[in-house]
Amino acid sequence: MFQKSQNQLTFVDDFFLPFGGRLNKENRWVRLAEIIPWWKAEEKYAKSFKNSMKGEQALSVRVALGSLIIQQRLGLSDRETVNQIMENPYLQYFIGLPSFQEKAPFHHSLMTRFRKRLGPDIINEVNEWIVMEEQIQTDDQDNDEGNDSSINKTQTDNNDFDTKENRGKLILDATCAPADISYPTDFKLLNEAREKLEHIIDVLHKPLKGTRKKPRTYRNRARKEYLSIAKQRNIRSKKMRKAVGKQLRYVKRNLEIVQQLTLESSLSLLSKHEYRQLLVIQELYRQQKEMYRAKTHRIDDRIVSISQPHVRPIVRGKAKANVEFGSKVAISVVNGYAMVEHLSWDNFNEGLTLQKSVENYRKRYGYYPEAVLADKIYRTRDNLKYCKERGIRLSGPRLGRPSKEEDYIQKQLTKIDASERNEVEGKFGTGKRSYGLGLIQVCLEKTSETVVCLQFLVMNLERRLKVLLCNFFRERIQRLISQMTFCI
Numbered sequence: 001m002f003q004k005s006q007n008q009l010t011f012v013d014d015f016f017l018p019f020g021g022r023l024n025k026e027n028r029w030v031r032l033a034e035i036i037p038w039w040k041a042e043e044k045y046a047k048s049f050k051n052s053m054k055g056e057q058a059l060s061v062r063v064a065l066g067s068l069i070i071q072q073r074l075g076l077s078d079r080e081t082v083n084q085i086m087e088n089p090y091l092q093y094f095i096g097l098p099s100f101q102e103k104a105p106f107h108h109s110l111m112t113r114f115r116k117r118l119g120p121d122i123i124n125e126v127n128e129w130i131v132m133e134e135q136i137q138t139d140d141q142d143n144d145e146g147n148d149s150s151i152n153k154t155q156t157d158n159n160d161f162d163t164k165e166n167r168g169k170l171i172l173d174a175t176c177a178p179a180d181i182s183y184p185t186d187f188k189l190l191n192e193a194r195e196k197l198e199h200i201i202d203v204l205h206k207p208l209k210g211t212r213k214k215p216r217t218y219r220n221r222a223r224k225e226y227l228s229i230a231k232q233r234n235i236r237s238k239k240m241r242k243a244v245g246k247q248l249r250y251v252k253r254n255l256e257i258v259q260q261l262t263l264e265s266s267l268s269l270l271s272k273h274e275y276r277q278l279l280v281i282q283e284l285y286r287q288q289k290e291m292y293r294a295k296t297h298r299i300d301d302r303i304v305s306i307s308q309p310h311v312r313p314i315v316r317g318k319a320k321a322n323v324e325f326g327s328k329v330a331i332s333v334v335n336g337y338a339m340v341e342h343l344s345w346d347n348f349n350e351g352l353t354l355q356k357s358v359e360n361y362r363k364r365y366g367y368y369p370e371a372v373l374a375d376k377i378y379r380t381r382d383n384l385k386y387c388k389e390r391g392i393r394l395s396g397p398r399l400g401r402p403s404k405e406e407d408y409i410q411k412q413l414t415k416i417d418a419s420e421r422n423e424v425e426g427k428f429g430t431g432k433r434s435y436g437l438g439l440i441q442v443c444l445e446k447t448s449e450t451v452v453c454l455q456f457l458v459m460n461l462e463r464r465l466k467v468l469l470c471n472f473f474r475e476r477i478q479r480l481i482s483q484m485t486f487c488i
Contacts, residue, residue: 016099017089028465029094032069035464037129038062038096044125048117059106062096064114065126070094071111072435072451072458078111115447123453124340130460131337132364134467166391170361170369172341172378173424174330174350176314177452180441181325184304186288186297187240190247191226192306193281194219197254200278203269204261212264215257222250241292248292251285280309310445314347326440329452332357333424334369336463338456343449351378355386368392373421395421431455 012023012030023030038061045061070091071081082104085091089100097105182188198219205214229235229243258278267275284303291299304325305311314324330342330353341357342348354374362368371393372378379396387394395417397410432438435455440448 012093014098015089015093018100023090023093027090029090031465031468032461033066033094035130035133035461035468036065036069036126037133038065040129041065041122041126044122045117048119048122059110060096061118063105064118066095067106067111068114068118068450068454069458069461072454073462075434075436079108081111082106082108112442112444112447115442115450116444118450119446120340120343120449120453123450123457127339127453127457127460128364130457130464131334131339134337134464135335135365166368166370168334168361168365168367168369169371169373169420170358171333171421171424172330172350172354172357172372172374173333173421173428174328174342174353175428175437176316176324176326176328177437177440177448178324178326179305179308179311179448180439180443181305181308181311184325186244186291187226187229187247189284189304189306190244190251190288191222191230193284194222194247194250194254196277196306197251197258197281200270200274201254201257201261203274204258204265204267207265207269208261215260217254217257218250222247244288244292248285248289251281252289255282255285277306280306283309308443308445310345310448312345312347327448327452330357331424331427331456332361333427334361336423337460338424338427340453340456343452345445349377350375351380351383354378354383358386358390358392371395371417373417427456427459431459435459 012025015023017023042061045064049058067081067085070076070085071078074081074084076084085095086102086104092100092105095105198217201215201217205212225243225246229240270278280303284306287299287302291297302313303309304313311325311327314326314328315322316324318324327343327345328347328350329340330348330350331338332341333339339360341360342350342353354372358368358372368390369392372387373395376396379394384394384399395414397414428437435458437452437455440451442448442451
């Protein structure tokens with residue numbers, strides 16, 4: 001059961017501390033609580049509940065979203081996040097508690113449900129609200145100075161885009177968010193599938209014990225054959241192919257035994273997790289058998305993890321790792337704020353996301369960007385034509401042979417674009433080094449997408465705090481200067 005809260009924003013002075021004193025209004029968690037539009041997120045969060053009148057009353061969106069932000073900002077596990085909230089009054093104020101309490105506000109297992117209910121769509125909307133709130137404030141300041149702003153006006157038709165003045169720069173790039181799995185090999189995956197099938201056979205045969213002899217699985221022999229190859233450092237290709245073939249036959253035998261046991265027993269004996277593993281192993285066996293016969297290591301929608309079958313290999317060609325295993329995310333950066341434009345578990349071509357990103361830029365700000373700074377992969381003929389029609393400069397050299405004067409100007413412009421485009425690389429570096437983007441430690445597909453979007457939300461919140469701090473010091477310096485001028 002979910003009921004909307006009438007008062008999502010709690011004032012600092014109203015937060016009760018049993019040991020006396022008051023919260024510091026300049027604390028970062030207090031300032032963050034004022035930035036986030038909790039009331040808007042609550043309307044989206046309420047739609048994730050099928051029936052709002054039955055069951056136990058659910059926690060508010062401020063508790064759910066606030067706990068996830070704390071976890072990503074501090075880099076904590078689910079259990080440690082709850083412990084930190086229980087010990088810190090500022091964190092309790094941030095998630096909307098009216099007073100300090102010494103017991104845990106919720107069980108740590110609810111963190112997974114928070115990630116499921118919010119999802120990547122709600123997180124991206126909250127991220128966009130925060131980014132646009134500062135843009136609105138900036139445009140209001142420009143209006144006070146006499147500058148005309150076009151933001152939040154009625155969106156024009158697509159045919160009159162040439163009448164709007166292009167402003168700002170849009171930076172585009174993509175990266176991989178690796179999942180927390182071990183490096184997969186065909187030999188290792190087949191051995192893991194064989195062991196899980198042996199466990200499933202034990203579960204299905206348990207009610208038949210005493211009436212039917214347990215089928216032979218040769219598990220000890222298969223284990224010895226696996227270890228004899230896995231412990232070797234340098235293995236020849238013929239020897240490895242022979243070992244993979246043996247493991248394939250063991251998996252095939254176990255799948256046939258499972259099929260026979262289902263005729264006498266029932267698949268309802270398996271848990272939901274075990275039944276899901278069985279379906280994944282059947283598809284894994286089909287893929288491995290097809291690759292073994294074709295003598296190749298490529299296949300569509302290849303499974304690289306039994307526990308996380310949604311994870312796909314992402315070929316990046318980087319110096320650290322040629323192939324990464326996880327999701328691929330394309331982002332855009334404007335004025336230091338990062339927005340997730342596209343997220344997929346398949347290795348898509350990021351050049352195809354340029355036009356969608358530019359249109360999203362126009363929806364947010366009311367005009368097209370002056371320039372798009374991106375890699376060479378974005379410079380396709382369709383994208384060049386699209387940008388030219390809208391008066392957008394796409395970074396990189398023009399088509400054709402330039403003159404000497406144009407060549408010198410283009411080189412200088414390329415240097416400027418490259419230095420400005422480093423901002424998006426810095427976003428990826430900060431996310432992977434400080435916020436966990438380099439290793440996604442959740443297992444489910446939807447929760448993994450939620451965590452990726454949360455990390456960019458937290459980075460934008462941190463930038464918003466820095467902007468507020470800079471404005472605070474700027475106003476203070478201006479006051480001091482005005483006072484000194486008045487005294488003189």
